[in-house]
Amino acid sequence: MGSTGARIAIDAMGGDYAPDEIVAGALRAREELGVEVLLVGDPQEIESKLPPKTNLRQVEIVPAEEMITMDEEPLSGIRRKPKASINVAMDLVKNQQADAVVSAGHSGAAMAAALLRLGRLRGIDRPAIGAMFPTMVAGKPVLILDVGANVDCRPKFLEQFAVMGSIYSQYVLGIPEPKVGLLNIGEEDTKGNDAAVRANQLLRENPQISFIGNAEGRDVLSGHFDVIVCDGFVGNVLLKFAEAVGEVMLQIIREELPQGLHGQIGTAILKPNLKRIKQRMDHAEHGGALLLGVDGICIISHGSSQAPSIFNAIRMAKEAVDNRVLHRIQSQYQSIQQESG
Template identity: 80%
Template sequence: MASNRARIAIDAMGGDHAPAEIVAGALRAQAELDIDVLLVGDREQIEASLKHHTSSHSVEIVDSEGTIEMHEEPLSGLRRKPKASINVAMDLVKQNRADAVVSAGHSGAAMAAGLLRLGRLRGIDRPAIGAVLPTIMASKSVLILDVGANVDCRPKYLEQFAVMGAIYSQYVLGVEDPKIGLLNIGEEACKGNDLAVRTHQKLQENPQITFIGNAEGRDVLSGRFDVIVCDGFAGNVLLKFAEAVGEVMLQILKEELPQGIRGQMGTVLLKPNLKRLKQRVDHAEHGGGLLLGVDGICIISHGSSQAPSIFNAIRIAKEAFDNKVLERIQSRITTTAPATDGD
């Protein structure tokens, strides 16, 4: 596209709080991030939401018809509803009218639409969803992938996830030399199932990444690893558990703070610390996951996303665009020989 200013297509009809919260997050992003947003969805509903905001920036609305409901099977839903908001948003990227897509709708439909509309990057066998989690080290986070796109994986796929994750960690998260780990049940190379053992060997032999070994469950949030790869089944369980732990921590803290005047005074004094704690453990602060491996930037947000989470998802999309993540992945991934059975 001619301008360097990112244009982000937002699936305004996707998510539990659409379109009101989606519109609110998009307007904030346009005002604060120096981007243009295209709100995709039902014009009447979007315009009704826009009336609740005073913004000096004009917003482009792109009409669509319907959305993929959570109970629908992704592929059949996308085919029955070719003008659904997620399909139209992906088409905007395909047509170079937008640089990225953000959706809090049906995650399976978003992934399928990305594959069908945008296709895979050359040399990538399977795309992966990456999610950023906090660690015990204040200045560090860890990128987990895959967290749901591929329930069953081959070693070759996990190797590609590692390369894509290293590029994202380096150029978007700012890690100079990302340390890669493989989620496993033990530190030794011989531990785990056949997938883990074969993948360990592939990662060790790959000169494009800095692989430092297996990551047990207790290591995930230790800060030792910058990127951890796994199949989408284990990754999704890990992600949902981490989100629940964050929610539990915030709830316990709220319940355990002293009550009454002393409690109120203490809470005021602790307010900056509590705000930082929330930013570190609240999944809404991280916006969503980047679908790595498709030929376009696509952020899949939580279905329960509200305005702050949508803002952060759009920020992630902008950072991926500004740092040319797709181009860097494409230049580093080399097409290998056809996989042998089990690879």
């Protein structure tokens, strides 16, 4: 490993704006965060997107012959294309040549590659994708998981998501005792289907987390919870809905501002406020979602990610590496297994 900080492998060919925006975000992260970035993909394409007079000896490009397209079935795609950029990036982490992977490409392929190349952490049955949502409390996001990795979940999986989410919130987000909730259709412990009732019981009995009860849909953005767990089907619907609501709200604000000279003056006065509103609501500000439960740090970014979002995704990866999230999750589960054994 390098001595200048975290080494982050970037899937330079993944995403709607690859490789242009991916390379731009990676170079910014290299300059501002002090990380080493390994740009994985077609060397000629990547080099063509570098700024003029870039010293190629300071930019590490890792060749990859292929890429997984968005219309490919994830598992068959990564098996059929072993030299695809996402596979090569995962291999860098597996072989300890990089500390983390960031990809804005096919999210299903990224998850499949992580599972096949890196494997699950011991004690974890299913990995989960965790995404940060804004809340009504400024500066206090809520971590929702799973938002797409597992369509169906057993109660035990939800319990594991809660433990992993709590560890991430505590050590990366700096929340001393993260408050955990279970997404459900009512506050009472007996609400929901059989799986929800059993999950509620497991969460209440787990001493490793601070479970404060069920969270209804209206509670998700309230700021009362730090971590909310649900299955990936519901979580993904929630994620896409929240993104749409954010875009609608910003559009409404733009349309409702006065027109003409008064509008220009008002907009100029409100510009700092509008910028802060956008920062709180825009998914690009968080950079991506963390794939928790695999034996490596993986950040899955939005397919439409541009340079600022890629920069934030790399920052998120660096924070997970610096705070030894993998080690902490593994240690927690080893202690749980020892206690239960």
